[in-house]
Amino acid sequence: MADFKLHCFAQSGNAYKVAMMLDLCGADWEPVFVDYFGGATRGTEFREGISELGEVPVLEHDGQRLSQSGVILDYLAGQLGRFGAETEAERREIWRWILFDNHKFTSYFATHRWLRHLAEPKGHPEVIAFLAARARGALATAEKRLSARPFIVGDRPTIADISMAGYMFYPVEETGFDLDREFPAVAAWADRLSELPGWRAPYEAMPNGLVPA
Ligand SMILES: N[C@@H](CCC(=O)N[C@@H](CS)C(=O)NCC(=O)O)C(=O)O
Structure with a gap:
């Protein structure tokens, strides 16, 4: 077992x-x-x-x-x-991003994908548009962060990256977000994670x- x-x-x-x-x-x-x-x-x-x-x-x-x-x-x-964290300050930083992820990054992105791709019947177009705008806002926050460093908390991957990347590897046909085009730093970060052994x-x-x- x-x-x-x-x-x-x-x-x-x-x-x-x-x-x-x-x-x-x-x-x-x-x-x-x-x-x-x-x-x-x-x-x-x-x-x-x-x-x-x-x-x-x-x-x-x-x-x-x-x-x-x-x-x-x-x-x-x-x-x-x-x-995991190596210092107390890093532990707080990791949790700051995991909470942001649960509240805004994953939640809007995942609910948007759900309503446009998986739900039956599909969501109302105005609701989907609202969620897309919220997801885009959270992606922009990550884009800014990841333009300045390779991983969310710094130079090495942590559980903050693993949490935030949960929905980054589903195809664009499902998510409606072309990360390479719209959020290149986020796309490059996801690539870095996918290259880990x-x-x-x-x-x-x-x-x-x-x-x-
Ligand atoms: N904040 C939770 C979210 C978990 C969650 O939303 N899970 C969904 C699947 S992605 C689920 O099981 N939903 C069950 C339902 O709504 O019936 C976590 O990070 O574990």
């Missing part, structure tokens, strides 16, 4: 943050497919048996069950000794929720 079990599906960039961390750390892990599109996260079995929050990712390790990608990344950085793309790392095995 693998050391780590990750409840996930490939369309979830939030789950991908954890899959990416496990891959980059060379951890022994296996995915547990969650049939999100079949309603699993809204069902009693998941909410009472896996997570009351009704969301992936959920990580099982050592008799524990953890949820919220930021908390899981922090836990894994401690367990696996990679991509062990990296796999979301659809390679996790089971596809629309084509269950």
Whole structure:
């Protein structure tokens, strides 16, 4: 049995943050497919048996069950000794960006992708336009930051990068954002992350929720 079990599906960039961390750390892990599109996260079995929050990712390790990608990344950085903070100031800086990611960067980008590409029926055009504008604003913040340094906190990748990159590797047909054209520093940063040893793309790392095995 693998050391780590990750409840996930490939369309979830939030789950991908954890899959990416496990891959980059060379951890022994296996995915547990969650049939999100079949309603699993809204069902009693998941909410009472896996997570009351009704969301992936959920990580099982050592008799524990953890949820919220930021908390899981922090836990894994401690367990696996990679991509964590080296000083207290760096720890605060990492959390500043993980919170920004959860509130503005991932959340608008992911909800925009969801409503334009995955939801049935698709979202109202005005709602999609609102979310695109909010996502573009958060991307502009990251673009400025990454124009001046290779990674979010400085010279080396940390869990802040892994958190923020959760949705950066889905195709433009899904996201509606051509990062190379609109946000070249963000695109170059995502390329740098994808060159790290062990990296796999979301659809390679996790089971596809629309084509269950
Ligand atoms: N802040 C959470 C967000 C998790 C989240 O939004 N997960 C989505 C998939 S990407 C989910 O499982 N949603 C279930 C639902 O809405 O029923 C995290 O970072 O873990």
